[in-house]
Amino acid sequence: xxxxxxxxxxxxxxxxxxxxxxxxxxxxxxxxxxxxxxxxxxxxxxxxxxxxxxxxxxxxxxxxxxxxxxxxxx
Numbered sequence: 626x627x628x629x630x631x632x633x634x635x636x637x638x639x640x641x642x643x644x645x646x647x648x649x650x651x652x653x654x655x656x657x658x659x660x661x662x663x664x665x666x667x668x669x670x671x672x673x674x675x676x677x678x679x680x681x682x683x684x685x686x687x688x689x690x691x692x693x694x695x696x697x698x699x
Contacts, residue, residue, distance in 0.1 A: 634673055635677075636673075636674060636677035636678070639670045639673040639674050639677070640670075640674050642666075642670050643667055643670040643671060643674065646663050646666060646667040646670070647667065649663060650663055650664075650667075
C-alpha cells in the first residue's frame with residue numbers, strides 16, 4: 626500500500642480494522658506467519674491512524690490560534 630493509498634483510508638475505517646486485528650491476535654490461535662502478517666498490517670494501520678490524529682491536532686491548534694487572535698483584536 627502506497628502512502629497515497631493510505632491517505633484515502635478514513636480514520637474510522639483504519640481504526641476499526643486495527644481493532645479487529647488486535648481482537649484476532651488476542652482471542653484466536655494463529656500461527657506465527659499469520660501473527661507476523663497481522664502485526665505488519667496493524668503497524669501500517671497504526672501509522673495511518675497516527676497521521677489522521679496528527680492532522681486533526683494541527684487543525685485544532687490552528688482554530689485555537691485564530692480564535693485567540695480574534696479575541697485579542699476585540
